[in-house]
Structures are given as C-alpha cells and as structure tokens.
Amino acid sequence: MTDIKHDGPRIDEATGVETVGHEWDGIEELNNPLPRWWILSFYACILWAIAYCIAYPAWPMISSATQGMLGWTSRGELAAEMKTQEKERAANVAALAGMPIEQLPGNPALMRAAVAGGRAAFKVNCVQCHGSGAAGSKGYPNLNDDDWLWGGDLKAIETTLIHGIRQPGDDQTRFSQMPSFGRDGILTPAQVSAVTSHVLALSGKAKDSPAGAQLFTENCAVCHGPDGKGMREFGAPNLTDAIWLFGGSRQDVIASVTNAHAGVMPAWGNRLDPVTIKMLAAYVHSLGGGEDFIEQAAPAAPATPAEQTNEQP
DSSP states (O other), X not given: OOEEEOSSOOBOTTTOOBEEEEEETTEEEEOOOOOHHHXXXXXXXXXXXXXXXXXXXXXXXXXXXXXXXXXXXXXXXXXXXXXXXXXXXXXXXXXXXXXXXXXXXXXXXXXXXXXXXXXXXXXXXXXXXXXXXXXXXXXXXXTTSSOOSSOOSHHHXXXXXXXXXXXXTOTTOBOOOOOOTXXXXXXXXXXXXXXXXXXXXXXXXXXXXXXXXXXXXXXXXXXXXXXXXXXXXXXXXXXXXXXXXXXXXXXXXXXXHHSOOXXXXXXXXXXXXXXXXXXXXXXXXXXXXOOOOOOOSOOSSOOOOOOOOOOOO
16 A cells, blocks of 8 residues: 655545545545534543542552542442441351350341351352352262251251361361271171162162171161161261262262271361351251251250251251
8 A cells, every 4th residue: 555645735626625635545535623522522531531530549659549639449448348347247246156056046137147157158168078059979968958977956067067077186076987898808798798788778779688687787787776777976877868978879888888988077166266167057057957956954044946947058
C-alpha cells in the first residue's frame, strides 16, 4: 500500500468535504468532524476521571496508594463488615463455649447457628476425605447414614472429632484393631472364604456357610457380637446392614478379612478451637443419622431432649 502526501488538504468534489491530505492507493480520507455528543461525552469522562482520582484511592505509590479526599477504601469497608459480623457471631460463640454440647438441642436458635458454622468449617477441613456432600467414599465413612462405629449422639461425635481415630500421640483416641486373618495365617484361604460367606449372609447377600458361622463365633463374635451387629465400645461395625466402609462385594469382604484395614482420622482437638469442634459436631449430627443423647449419669441437670433435625455430618 502506497501512502502519497499531497501539498495540503483539498475539497472532495463528490461530497464537498475537505480531505486530510493523504492518499492510500487512490483512497482518501474525509476530514469529517466528530459528533458533538461524542466530544462532550469524552470531555465529561475526563472530568469524571479527575474527580475520581481526587475523591478515591487511585494512584499507586511505593507501599500504598493515594488515600483520596473521602477516605474510603475497599479494604476499610471489608474490615468494617467483618467487624460487624464478628460482633454478631460473638454472642453465639460465647453461648456455645459455655454450653455442654448434649444440651445444645434444647436451644433451637443456637443449634441452627452451630449447624451453620459447622457447615462452613466442614467445607474447609473435612471435604477432602468425606466429600462435599459428606457421602464419603471407599474407606471414608458416609456421614449421611445412621451407621456409627463409635456413637452418633452429639457428645460421641464431639469426642471423635477431638481425639480422632488411631491418632498417634493422643492417649484418648478412638482405637480398634482387627486381625489380618489371612495375611497373619490365622485362617486359611478356604476358611476366609467360608467366614466371608457367613458375613455376607448376615445382610442377606449370600447363602450361609455352617463352617463360616462356626469360624465367625470363634474368631469374630468377640468384637462384632454373636449376631454380627457390632459393638461400639470396640469400634466394631454392624455386619447385618447394607453399609460397608470398604466395599460389600465378596472380593471386598475377603480382602478385609485377609488384610484388616486401619483407617486414621486426625485428632482435631489440637488443630481447631473447642467452639469450632462443637459446631462441626452439630453439623455432622444434623446430616441425617444423628442420634439422641442418652444421659448415663445421675440426672442432676438433665439435658433437654433433642429436637431431631435429622441432619448429620
């Protein structure tokens, strides 16, 4: 493309408009003026920008920015909102700190606040293993059902959260140990297969094996109970339902009997403050399988009966 510069502007014969004085391959540009509304808008934007730079933080400096005559900052607004939220939250935090968790259902408003706070804490600390919907996965418990290894009332859940499961260094951690019957040579492969048949028969998934039933009585009933319904004091699961932590197929059960599993959950007592743990326990309890608290001690100050929200972790 060739740019030819003429001696100066000329008047275009067809339109009567002055040209800009250049020609590109025979094409010339007319020097039409900008619309007046566009010019006025442009100048208004310039004035607005100047006023904004004076009123608000605008120009970056070495370690900060110009403050602006109004003294407003987005960080200051956020800090004010956070302070307001903290004041509103402080009352609930103080109430939760001073209330035993088993009495929490007696205060529905505080219970709702605890569940909301626990939901937020769960998203930060627990979804990595239990999933965003708390449905868990193979080896990680589903917190929406009503199957509990160590108890599903508020106090039991709080204790589990504080001390964890098989947490090294915590003397009060939840701890259970199932022998690896196949790996350690306690049972032969044929015996493992027989006891697996009996275990599956307990939940109606297979035909029972008399030999397997006898092996179960001799090796498994001490923890799982003679009827296979489990014992919470040992953390032994109920084998008669359809809920399986490590899978309920025949191969999964054989693998569990052969090489026992020993999952670990962190002890949150040294990671989170007591109120956050209490809120987490309330949220987990609220997800669907939470149980009523049953007071075992003398009823000096009986806990208010829980109004089941049927929500749990």
